[in-house]
Amino acid sequence: MAALDRSLISRLPLFQGMAPEEQSEILRGARSSRYAKDSSIFEQDTEAHSFYVLIAGHIRVVRTTPDGQQVIARYISEGEIFGVAAALGRTTYPASAVAAVDCVVLAWPNALWPELARRFPTFGSTTYRTVGNRLQETQTRVVEMSTEQVEQRVAHALLRLANQTGRNTESGIEIDFPISRQDIAEMTGTTLHTVSRLLSKWEESGIIVSGRQKVTVKDAHRLVVLSENRTKG
Amino acid sequence: MAALDRSLISRLPLFQGMAPEEQSEILRGARSSRYAKDSSIFEQDTEAHSFYVLIAGHIRVVRTTPDGQQVIARYISEGEIFGVAAALGRTTYPASAVAAVDCVVLAWPNALWPELARRFPTFGSTTYRTVGNRLQETQTRVVEMSTEQVEQRVAHALLRLANQTGRNTESGIEIDFPISRQDIAEMTGTTLHTVSRLLSKWEESGIIVSGRQKVTVKDAHRLVVLSENRTKG
DNA sequence: CCCCGAGTTTGCGCCAGCGCAAATTCTCCC
DNA sequence: GGGAGAATTTGCGCTGGCGCAAACTCGGGG
Numbered sequence: 001m002a003a004l005d006r007s008l009i010s011r012l013p014l015f016q017g018m019a020p021e022e023q024s025e026i027l028r029g030a031r032s033s034r035y036a037k038d039s040s041i042f043e044q045d046t047e048a049h050s051f052y053v054l055i056a057g058h059i060r061v062v063r064t065t066p067d068g069q070q071v072i073a074r075y076i077s078e079g080e081i082f083g084v085a086a087a088l089g090r091t092t093y094p095a096s097a098v099a100a101v102d103c104v105v106l107a108w109p110n111a112l113w114p115e116l117a118r119r120f121p122t123f124g125s126t127t128y129r130t131v132g133n134r135l136q137e138t139q140t141r142v143v144e145m146s147t148e149q150v151e152q153r154v155a156h157a158l159l160r161l162a163n164q165t166g167r168n169t170e171s172g173i174e175i176d177f178p179i180s181r182q183d184i185a186e187m188t189g190t191t192l193h194t195v196s197r198l199l200s201k202w203e204e205s206g207i208i209v210s211g212r213q214k215v216t217v218k219d220a221h222r223l224v225v226l227s228e229n230r231t232k233g
Numbered sequence: 234m235a236a237l238d239r240s241l242i243s244r245l246p247l248f249q250g251m252a253p254e255e256q257s258e259i260l261r262g263a264r265s266s267r268y269a270k271d272s273s274i275f276e277q278d279t280e281a282h283s284f285y286v287l288i289a290g291h292i293r294v295v296r297t298t299p300d301g302q303q304v305i306a307r308y309i310s311e312g313e314i315f316g317v318a319a320a321l322g323r324t325t326y327p328a329s330a331v332a333a334v335d336c337v338v339l340a341w342p343n344a345l346w347p348e349l350a351r352r353f354p355t356f357g358s359t360t361y362r363t364v365g366n367r368l369q370e371t372q373t374r375v376v377e378m379s380t381e382q383v384e385q386r387v388a389h390a391l392l393r394l395a396n397q398t399g400r401n402t403e404s405g406i407e408i409d410f411p412i413s414r415q416d417i418a419e420m421t422g423t424t425l426h427t428v429s430r431l432l433s434k435w436e437e438s439g440i441i442v443s444g445r446q447k448v449t450v451k452d453a454h455r456l457v458v459l460s461e462n463r464t465k466g
Numbered sequence: 467c468c469c470c471g472a473g474t475t476t477g478c479g480c481c482a483g484c485g486c487a488a489a490t491t492c493t494c495c496c
Numbered sequence: 497g498g499g500a501g502a503a504t505t506t507g508c509g510c511t512g513g514c515g516c517a518a519a520c521t522c523g524g525g526g
Contacts (some may be wrong), residue, residue, distance in 0.1 A: 071376045088365025089358055094372065121351075125322055131364060132321025138371045140328065143296050143304045145378040146422035150513065166404050180473065189379035194513060196475055212473060212522060383483065414504065427483060429505055445492060445503060 009106075014078040014126050015052060022120055029116070030106040041083070041097040041105060048085035048093050050085040050107040054078055056167065057103030058177040062186075063095045071185045074134065075100065075177075077165050086110035087117070087127055100177045145189055154198050156225035158208070162217045171209060171216055178213035242339075245312040247286060247359050255353055261298050262349070263339040274316070274338060276331040281318035281338040287311055290336030291410040293396065295419075296328045305419045307367065308333065308410075310398050320345035320350070320360055333410045378422055386421040387431050388460035391441070395450045404442060404449055411446035 006027075009015065015023050023080065035041055041052065044064060059076040073095050076082045085093055108116070117124035144153050158175075166173035181192040181199065188195070199215070202208045207219045207226075217223060248256050265288065268274055274285065277297060292309040300458065306328050309315045318326055341349070350357035378384050391408075399406035414425040414432065422427070432448070435441045440452045440459075450456060 004453075031376075063372060065376060065380055069380045071379045073372055073375070085365075087361060088368070089362035090365050090369075118354075128320060128361070129322035131368065132318075132323050135321070135368045135371065136327045136363065138368065138375060139296060139306055141375050142306070142371060142422075143298060145375065146304045147298055147302045155362065166395045181475095182473080186379075189375075191514060192474080193476085193515085196473095197513090200475070264503095424484060425504080426485085426506085429503095430483090433505070 009055065012053065014079065014123070014183055016126075018120065018122055026116060026120060026123060027106070029112045030108050032104060032106050035099040035103045035105065037038055037096040037101050039099050041103075041170060042093050044094065044096040045092050045169040048083065048091060050083065050143065051081065051086050051113065052083045052097075052108075053081050053106045055104040055106060057105075059215060060098045060100045060183070061095050062098060070186050071189075072110050072183060074137070075161070075165065081127055081130055084127060084151060087124075088131065100179075105228065107233055147228075150188065150190045150194055151198060152227050152229060154184060154190070154195060155189045155223050158215065158217060159220065159223055159227060161215075162220060166217070169216065172218035173217040173220065174214070179215060184215075240448055242288065245286065247312065247314055247356070249359075251254070251353065251355055251359060254312050259353060259356060262345045263341050265337060265339050268332040268336045268338065269275055272332050272336050274332065274336075274423060275341075275455050277327065277329040278325050281316065281343060281407050282344055283316065284314065284346065285316045285330075285341075286314050286339045288339060289337050289389070290338075291333040292336060293333045294414070295331060303419050304422075305416060307370070308394070308398065314360055314363055317360060317364065319346040321364065325459045333412075345362060383421065383423045384431055385460050385462060387417060387428060387439040390417060390420045391448065391450060392453065392456055392460060394448075399450070402449065405451035406453065407447070407449040413446050414446060417448075 009027065010020065010023050015026070018026075035057075041059065042048070042050075044062075054076050056078060057116055058078075059082065061076060061082065063070070063071045063073055076097070083093060085091070110211060117127075126211040126227075144156060148156070161175045161179070162173045165176055167176040168174075181195045184195045185192045199208065199210050202223075205222075207217070207222050209216045209218060235313060242260065243253065243256050248259070251259075263286075267292075275281070275283075275290065277295075287309050289311055291311075292315065294309060294315070296304050296306055296307040298304070305459050309330070316326060316330060318324070331335070350360075377389060381389070394408045395406045398409055400409040401407075414428045417428045418425045432441065435456075436443055438455075440450070440455050442449045
């Protein structure tokens with residue numbers, strides 16, 4: 001903890017509106033760790049012992065089916081809380097969390113959750129607001145998978161990534177962590193082949209530029225048009 | 234409230250492990266209402282003013298897309314809490330709730346949530362456990378839609394309905410509220426035609442019997458086999 | 467600097483499941 | 497008891513997107 005930049009941490013949305021001494025109190029219970037790229041912070045279906053805040057990096061939350069297929073539930077960005085099994089009364093993690101790049105996280109033992117939530121209501125309600133957002137996002141994804149074509153879903157996914165984790169560069173909005181065609185396929189319920197074909201097409205028409213594990217959105221507006229392109233119904 | 238059977242209410246899982254006087258205290262803030270079949274308890278995207286517990290009946294939670302397509306998010310059974318926007322810091326409902334049959338519900342003004350959650354931690358944590366379950370179920374649904382064929386998804390949906398709201402009869406497990414082919418289609422991301430074809434096939438092989446807005450599972454085991462039948466991957 | 471392997475692209479054939487349309491059967495209301 | 501509308505069934509043709517396979521390309525490690 002001592003090594004971490006306190007001012008950086010106190011700027012996190014999770015701690016907004018809390019007095020500095022309250023923040024310190026909460027942070028006292030945490031321990032920080034680093035995770036190398038591709039290492040896992042926790043594994044699906046294992047005993048949940050901690051909840052986390054991502055201080056630096058990007059994390060992929062993945063669910064694996066019994067026959068080994070993977071589905072990416074979401075990406076976690078800096079400042080977000082994750083692995084909140086404790087807050088929802090679960091004893092195991094429903095998915096695995098894997099570092100998409102080298103990461104720094106804070107971890108609290110689950111045993112501390114009840115006390116923290118009681119003593120710092122802001123902390124609790126911010127967490128539950130996050131849970132609410134995720135529930136709604138997940139439901140939105142169900143709706144998309146039920147009603148949209150693959151092209152629209154991939155367009156939506158890219159737009160979401162660009163908004164949540166996009167970095168503005170001279171050439172457009174670049175997704176600032178390595179993401180493969182396979183990853184995008186696992187986010188949208190399709191195959192890497194189909195994603196590759198779509199990205200090729202979009203690159204040809206100047207909507208994006210892409211490379212190995214890299215996508216830059218050049219023309220978000222046209223992507224929005226694609227994502228709304230009704231074909232069913 | 235006075236008219237309602239107190240013993241029935243105190244038996245709800247939501248109130249388990251609470252002293253009778255605590256239950257009374259909580260119930261004091263509630264008001265009960267009836268909703269006729271097909272009437273809506275609340276509407277998507279409207280200001281959230283209350284949270285609810287279903288005392289009797291079945292409720293369909295539906296999300297409608299901008300172009301009018303509907304997706305059934307879930308069914309609510311007796312005893313479940315729903316419309317918990319307040320607990321998740323939301324100001325509007327993300328979906329509509331429609332009575333699948335005539336219903337009786339208890340409603341609390343959202344303003345009461347913080348106080349209730351603070352004074353009755355059991356009540357709060359039970360609610361959040363429910364939210365956790367729903368988040369996980371919703372994610373499971375995303376995984377299913379990503380990795381399974383339509384036949385498996387419909388089989389899963391029927392099994393889930395049979396488990397959650399099934400009524401044992403001499404001829405099998407009957408889903409005890411009216412459910413159309415269209416409803417099943419909206420739960421599984423397919424069309425009523427495809428659902429109809431599947432149910433016809435299953436009826437022919439004796440796995441189910443079905444009629445107008447009615448499905449009875451006769452051979453759950455074979456349905457499980459179908460739901461696990463790997464074809465992709 | 468070159469090689470290896472992971473990531474990507476692209477072609478080709480096929481089929482699950484959708485859209486459309488029409489016929490049929492309940493069920494409830496008059 | 498009969499009619500009307502809603503729900504369901506079924507046929508048919510088509511296609512989006514998947515599976516398979518092979519070629520290619522990039523980037524990092526030796």
